[in-house]
Each structure stands twice: as C-alpha cells, then as structure tokens.
Amino acid sequence: MAKQAGLGRDGAQVVHKVLSLLKEVSASRGRGTKLTALAEAAGLPVPTAYRLLAALLAERAVERDEATRGFRLGPLLWEFGLAAAPDVDIRRFCAPALDRIAAATGDSAYVNCRSGDDALCLDRREGSYPIQAKPIAIGNRRPLGVGATSLAVLASMPSNEVDAVVDANAARYRRHGLTAERVRSAVEATRARGFAVSTGRIVARFRGVALAIGNGVGGVPVALSVIAIEERLDLARIETTVALLRREEQALRALLASEPEIQQKGSMP
Amino acid sequence: MAKQAGLGRDGAQVVHKVLSLLKEVSASRGRGTKLTALAEAAGLPVPTAYRLLAALLAERAVERDEATRGFRLGPLLWEFGLAAAPDVDIRRFCAPALDRIAAATGDSAYVNCRSGDDALCLDRREGSYPIQAKPIAIGNRRPLGVGATSLAVLASMPSNEVDAVVDANAARYRRHGLTAERVRSAVEATRARGFAVSTGRIVARFRGVALAIGNGVGGVPVALSVIAIEERLDLARIETTVALLRREEQALRALLASEPEIQQKGSMP
DNA sequence: CGTCAGTTTCCACATCGTGGAAGAAATGCG
C-alpha cells in the first residue's frame, strides 16, 4: 500500500527491492546486519525483507552469520564481481596516491566513488599510527553526503544531480542523524572551503578530511580522504593533510589529462 | 502456466529468475549476450527476461553494449563483489601453481571451482605459445560437466551430489550438444582415468585436460586445467601435462593438510 | 518464569508480475 511512486512506473519493482536490500547488507562491515535493521533501512516490511533474503540465502547471494544472525553478502556476488570488471579501474588508478597518503600521514586513507545514490569505499590503506580508524571497509556504502569522504564525492557533482540525490536520500539521512537540509548546506560549505570535513558524529571520536578528484575519473565522481581520531586531526593537522591531499589530487588530475583513456578493463587481480 | 515445480515452494521466485539471468549474463565472455539467448538459456519468456533486465539495467546491475545489443554484468555487481570477500581465497591459494603450470606448458592454465550447479572460472594464466585458447574468461560460468575443467570439478564431487547437479542441469546440457546420460558416463570415465579431458567439441579445435584438487579446497570442489589447440595436445603431451598437473595437485593438497585453516578473508587486492 | 526484541510462519487479499500477441526496429538476403 502506498508504494513510493504512484506514477506509471516500469515493471519489476522486486528487482529494486532486492538490490536495495543488498546495498544495505553491504553498507556496513563486520559480522553482518540484522534482519530488522535491514528491513527498516531498505524501507520494507520485515516479512517481505525476510522472504527476499531467504531466497537470496538459498542462492548463496547472501550468507548468514549463525552466531549473530546477521546477513552479509554471499559468495555468489563475489563471483559475479569477477566477471564484471569495470571499464575504468579507479582503484588501481588511485592506489599509488593512497599508498603515499597513508605513509605520509600515518592515518587511514580512503578512496570513495559514487555508486548511484551512495558513496562506495573502493579502497583503503592503514597508516602506522597505533589508533586506527576502520569504521569503513572496502565495498561498504553509505548515502552520498554522510561522512567526510562521501560528502566530498557529493559536493563534486553537478548541482542538479546533487539535488536529485539528496532528495532521493532524504529518508535515509535520518538514520544517520542528518537531514536533507543539513546535507545541502554541508555541500555548500564543502564547495566554499574546497574540501570536506566530517558532518556531525557519524562515527564517534573520529574525524575525516576529504577532497574530490577534479570532476571525477572516467566520468565517475571520486574522492580521497584521511580519517583519524578527533584529537589527532586538529586544525593545524587538517591544514597539512589537506595540502597533502591536494598535491596528490593534482598529480592524479595531471595523469588523467595526459593519458588519453585511463587504463581500461582492470579485472580484479 | 506449469512453472517447474508444482509443490508448495517457498516464496520469491523472482529472485531465482533474476539470479538465473545474471548467471547467464556472466556465462560468456566478450561483447555481451543477446536478449533472446539469455531468455532461452534462463528458461524465461522473452518479455519477462526483458522486463527484469531492464530493471537491472536501470540499477546498473547489468550494462548493455549499444553496438551489439548484448548484456554484460554492470558496475553494481562489481561493487558488491568488493564487499563480498570470500571466506577461503581459493584464487590466491592456487595462484602459484597456476603460474608454474602456465610457465611449464606454455599453454593456458585455468582454475575452476564449483558454484551451485555451475563451474566458475576463478583464474587463468596465459602461456607463451603463440596460439592461445581463451574461450573462457575469469568470472565466466558453465554448467558442471561441460568442458574438461568443469567435468573434473563435477567428477570430484560425491556421487549423490553429482546426480542432483546433473539432473538439475539436464535441460541446459542440450545447448552444449550434451545430454545428462553423456555427462554421467563422462564422470565415470573421468574417475576411472583419474583426470578429465574435453567432452565433445565445446569450443572447436581446442582440447583440455583437467584434474581436481583432492576433494576440494575449504569444502569447495576445485580443478586445475590446461587448454590448448587439439594438434598440440596429442596423447604424449597429455601424459606429460597430466603428470605436471598431478604434481601441482599433490603439492596443493599437502599445503592444505599442513595449514590448519587456509588463509581466511582474502579480500580482493 | 516473565518480559522483550528479534525472527519466523500464516494466510486472505489484490498488487504486481506474467507472457501471449502484436507492433517496431534492426538486420539479412535476393
């Protein structure tokens, strides 16, 4: 009753439900996400989510941690991933820069890219500093605008797309203690400032700074970031870190400009 | 009308249809598979396949090659793959062996594993010989029993599972010029012989020999293979190649026995 | 042993997907 759109939608809404669920399953790292949480996050009634997840479970598209009863993505999706090598390998393209950033700062460094209405963690390097921020693992996703890296990605997109995405995500922001309004002004602030910092307390006690790579890599919005505990990322350190990020960003941008078409068909080695 | 099962199946059959389609999309390499072919292979009416694929297209789960009108897996699935790191990294485990095999023979070497009723190409090395067999790319799948590598995987499985799989695949074998009968006797022959050779002409002018790794890696049936043009793989050469494969297989088996739990959580580096 | 959050089953209802058929496009062939 009262789906979301009342207009002549094109068929196969189940596909959308299933993929929403899978996106939520891949949203967080660790021992998996509980049924109830997934259902709520995907905007589905619990029994519906249950039925779909049960079907996905039978096909090995998701797994269930017997201890915590949490769902994670299953081997079938990993297998599909093998066959679905991306046309532009953003990950490989950014890897050297990531290495240098993590080495220079000693903190965790991340690359995120846009994936629909989400930011996706493409890669990560752990620095040498004893207290590491690992709130996000490779493959995790969160709504565009939630968290420093994600916000940097969002802010680098054309304004009309930003509007569309923020509207689409409006409901999801609540779960992160945000609103569409706050995200919109955070985008403004990011653009004015030239880089992004964490919006609110996404993960307590951690702070991040992030910088988008020009207007994307191969048409896909991308951002680099450094995340560390609050105490460590004080104003002075933010300044140095941003300078470092900007240097790497410019280097990557130069590379983009020189190479006619960034390396194609990267497969996953 | 007359689905396949008439019994009180558990819900969400759409999930099965969607995943069948995706499996077929990932079955073959190259510029993508045509709608009609996918529909037939997945056992769905064309309009149904069309609707589902259109929905998947809108969500970036599949892409369409504008030139050939063929479907391939899309970036969303690659992204899911990032988050769905397998518990046992068979690929990494077999990599050194693959390297050695390809180097020693000069031909293409493959690792396949079981994935449901399919064999999945996990990894591949190209040898130095000028004429290379590349019928199969990483991530491609075919029904268990079709092709040397796939047959070796199948034959290494317990007999009751073999029966179940062959029954389930019966309809699909036709599309490869095989029957359940022929596959069953090929399994017998493989077990008697100790290794598998290509069943019929899967890919014209090529021949393969394959050997399963004991009874699997971390519970998953796996096989190694070498594929070359027919002329090259004559009887004498088959003997040498099998000996080489067997040596590698024994080495891997020894490794498995020594390591308590083969490397966990391999992610995809 | 009672409470509660999370999970699973149930089932009457109607929505949503279904697939045959027919209309468009694209492709092949004479």
Added chain:
DNA sequence: CGCATTTCTTCCACGATGTGGAAACTGACG
C-alpha cells in the same frame, strides 16, 4: 533497394505470486 526474417519493445487482461498485518515462536536476559 525493398521484401523477408529475426530481434526487440510495448501492450494488456488475467490470475498466480508476492504482500504485509498479525500472531506464534525462539531465546536472551534479569
């Protein structure tokens, strides 16, 4: 070229299939 053939896309009446509220169940915790 223009007709024939294949492939793709849209349409739509039908009813099977998925839906989701409610209720039973499980087991963790106090």
